[in-house]
Amino acid sequence: MPKVNYHTHTARCMHAEGADRDYVESALAGGFTTLGFSDHTPWRYAGDYVATVRMAESELPGYLDSIRALKAEYAGKIEILCGLECEYFPAYLDWLRETARTQQLDYLIFGNHFFPSDETAPYFGRSTKDAAMLRRYVDSALLGMDCGLFSYLAHPDLFLRSYPAFDANARAASREICRAAKRLSLPLEYNLLGARNNERYHIDGYPHEGFWRIAAEEGCTAILGVDAHIPAHLADPKYWDAGLARLRGLGIELTHTIRLRPWEDGPQ
Ligand SMILES: [Zn+2]
Ligand SMILES: [Zn+2]
Structure with missing residues (x-):
């Protein structure tokens, strides 16, 4: 299977490092x-x-120009695509759809970090500590998966970074998310930044064994995502190979392709 990664950040997000070119070289x-x-x-x-x-919104044109210049420069060596990782913020979704269209983005991935917006809500990765917040995480995940803009759900098991146990609620939440992904033919991302953090901090956050067992049971499709915030992570095969081996061990279907520009399909 060709090695492809659709989850790459840049220093513009203020918690990633390196030049855009460094990610390509890596x-x-x-x-x-x-x-x-x-x-x-x-x-x-x-x-x-x-x-x-x-x-900031004002940085978007510079981001797109930079990625597209690299795409042209590296043509024939590596295929470069230009997307964004987005939450599901109902009040701002029309802006996102319009931006995806007018800026001719290749794809959007769904990172369910906050809901209904980061203006008011805390980060799910730190604040999903009880059944009420878990419900909010799942509701947001389902709405986002259903909206038709996204090519895959990034770190679907993000809630397990802060939810205290893989209890009945966590299992039910996992199943609900996996069933929706299956119904919508939306790949679930096995997140390699999470895998790195699990090992580094000796935690059982995400990717979570229990979640991925359920994903395999439900017949979901998995896709690996580096979630690179540091260029060197792309050159390091360790977590990629381990993730691939783990998913193959679970017998889950793997993909390396995503739907590009799904917003062009049918009337919106
Ligand atoms: Zn990030
Ligand atoms: Zn990310």
């Missing part, structure tokens, strides 16, 4: 044939909120 060193950039999307907030984990 991906080449790592043997990737396709590198998709999917930095944290900006949003056009209604109020004066200023996010600290994503580029």
Whole structure:
């Protein structure tokens, strides 16, 4: 299977490092044939909120220009795609759809980090500690998967980074998410930044064994995502190979392709 990664950040999000070019060079060193950039999307907030984990809307043209220049420069060596990682923020979704269209993005991936917006809600990766927040995580995941804009769900098991146990609620939440992904033919991302953090911090966060067992049972399709915030992670085969081996061990179907520009399908 060709080595492809659609989950790559840039320093614009303020918690990644390196130059855009460094990610391409590192991906080449790592043997990737396709590198998709999917930095944290900006949003056009209604109020004066200023996010600290994503580029400003004014930085979007520079991001697109930079990735497209690299795409042209590296043509024939590696395929470069231009996307964004986005939450499901109902009030701002029309802006996102319009932006995807007018800016001719290749794809959007769904990172269910906050809901209904980061203006008011805490980060699911730190705050999903009880059944009520878990419900909110699942509701947001289902709405986002259903909206038709996204090519896959990134780190579907993000809630297990803060949810205290893989209890009946966590199992039911996992099953609900997996069934929706299956119904919509949306791949679930096995997140390699999470795998790195599990090992580094000796935690059982995400990817979570229990979640992926359920994903395999439900017949879901998995896709590996590096979630690179540091260029060197793309050149390091360790977590890629381990993730692949784990998924193959679970017998889950793997894909390396995603739907590009799904917003062009049918009337919106
Ligand atoms: Zn990030
Ligand atoms: Zn990401």
